[in-house]
Amino acid sequence: MSELTTRLLAGLPESAVVVDPAVTAAYRQDMAGFCTSGEPAVLVFPSTVEQVQHVLRTASGLRVPVVPQGARTGLSGAANAVAGCILLSLVKMDRILELDPVNRLAVVEPGVVNAVLSRAAEEVGLSYPPDPSSWESCTIGGNIGTGAGGLCCVKYGVTSEYVLGLDVVLADGRLLRTGRRTAKGVAGYDLTRLFVGSEGTLGVVVGAVLALRPKPAPQLALAAEFADPAAACAAVNAVVEAGLTPSLMELMDGVVVRAVNKLGRMGLPESTRALLLVAFDGAEPQRELAAVAELCRGAGATEVVPAADRAESELLLAARRLALPALDTLGTTMVDDVAVPRSRLADMLAGVAGIAERCGLTIGVVSHAGDGNTHPVVVFDADDADQTARARESFDEIMALGLELGGTITGEHGVGLLKKEWLARELGPVGLDLQRQLKGVFDPLGILNPGKLF
Structure with a gap:
């Protein structure tokens, strides 16, 4: 038994410390492609704050790297193991500690699954709006680590807008409490926002105070078909310019539509x-949908199909939920995450189509159109070295395109291993230097998720 394992067992139950390579191998990486992972020294499953503190004190004392993990549904490699590290899985810390309808907040541990919190909030007449596509399995801690978004961001915003306060175990094992439980508060630097999106490089989140909202009315939807992606983007701009605020505004290009049509037998025209x-x-959703229908027709929609009720709305939205599974049937997929100004959405789609043609690959785009966040999905044969190289090339070209259009390399998936070279390009030398200095303040030994972000 190694010294590391011995020390960990001094403060953790035997069942919470795993060294079996057959088990640790299953926890080595998240769902991102093109990302390497190392061989961890040990996998631990703490169930209390004190146990997390023990893990960090041990790691600090022995100068061992620590990689925090949630459900590993991420798409940037942020949860991937580095050689000789402690994999710190927080999935056992999964309690909802408080639901407060008066102050409209929840207090949760990091391993709480997003969907579990959402359903618990609904039971008291409230909602937790951030809804990543993996909401049935992703954890709140992971959502906080990556600054996750979701389908409803166009109206309700992203994770960072709902995190009021955090409990964070620092690299040396100290417990830091940030933020507040009040509706307002501006005391000192906003350390809470600093931790959101930091991908476990500054500290380990062990608790969160989250804002809740009143439970919204059931949504009604419409589907508008276009023969030209640029016309669909023009409709998106027209909806926003008209002052309308949808709860959801999603766009799928022709590649995705055809894949969804085939998998889900949706019956959409091939045109x-x-x-x-x-x-x-x-x-008044019917009135607002009628206004959107007119705007879509004015932008050139070939067909507009409004839902009569909630059941029909769910049928229409089923196409969006099938997008990624449908593309997965075409081959290995690599999901990008580039956000651009809404006014440049048409240029982004046209640029991706050009990249697909140049690289000789299938690339479909599904987009949270209301906030300009696009997910170009590169499809390739992972067993073909040439296709894999072209897939990586196209992935980088897509990020370059996003920056050229005034956007960002990640809207909601994070940087991790996958995009750290591109983060340097987006931030510039001054911004990158300051971020590294901040990392040094919180983690002077460099043990927290090393090699991620930069």
Whole structure:
């Protein structure tokens, strides 16, 4: 038994410390492609804050790297093991400690699954709006680590807007409490926002105070078909310019539409080159949908199909939920995550189509169109070295395109291992230097998720 394992067992139950390579191998990486992972020394499953503190004190004393993990549904390699590290899985810390309808907040541990919190909030007439596509399995701690988004961001915003306060174990094992439980508060630097999106490089989140919202009315949706993606993007801009605020506004290009058509037997015309889905959950959704329908027709929609009720809305939105599974049937997929200004969305889609043609690959785009966040999905044969190289090339070209259009290399998936070279390009030398200095303040030994971000 190694000294590391011996020390860990001094403060953790035997069942919480795993060294079996057959088990640790299953926890070595998240769902990102093109990302390497090392061989961990040990995998631990703490169930209390004190146990996490013990792990960090041990790691600090022995100068051993620590890689925090949630459900490993991430798409940037942020949860990937580095050689000789402690994999710190927080999935056992999965309690909802408090639901407060008066102050509209929840207090949770990091291993709480997003969908579990959402359903618990609904039981007291409230909602937790951030809803990543993996909401049925991803954890709140992981959502905080990556600054996750979701389908409803166009109206309700992203994870960072709902994190009021955090309990964080620092690299040396100290417990830091940031933020507040009040509706307002501006005391001192906003350390809470600093930790959101930091991908476990500054500390380990062991608790969160989250804002809740009143439970919205059921949403009604429409689907608009377009023969030209640029026309669909024009409709998106028209909806925003008209002052309308949908609860959801999603766009799929022709590649995705055809894949969804085949998998889900949706019956969409083969001439459809873009499908726009718009939903409202306000007091008068029918009136707002009627206004959107007119705007879509004005932008050139070939067909507009409004839902009559919630059941029909769910049928329309089923196409969006099938997007990634449908593309997975075409081959190995690599999901990008580039956000651009809404006004440049058409340029982004056209640019991705050009990259696909140059690289000789299938690339479909599904987009949270309401906030300009696109997910170009590169499809390739992972057993073909040439295709794999071209897939990586296209992935980088897509990120370069996003920056050229005034956007960012990641809207909601994070940087991790996958995009750290591109983070340097986006931030520039001054911004990168300051971020490294901040890392040094919180983690002077460099043991927290090393090699991620930069």
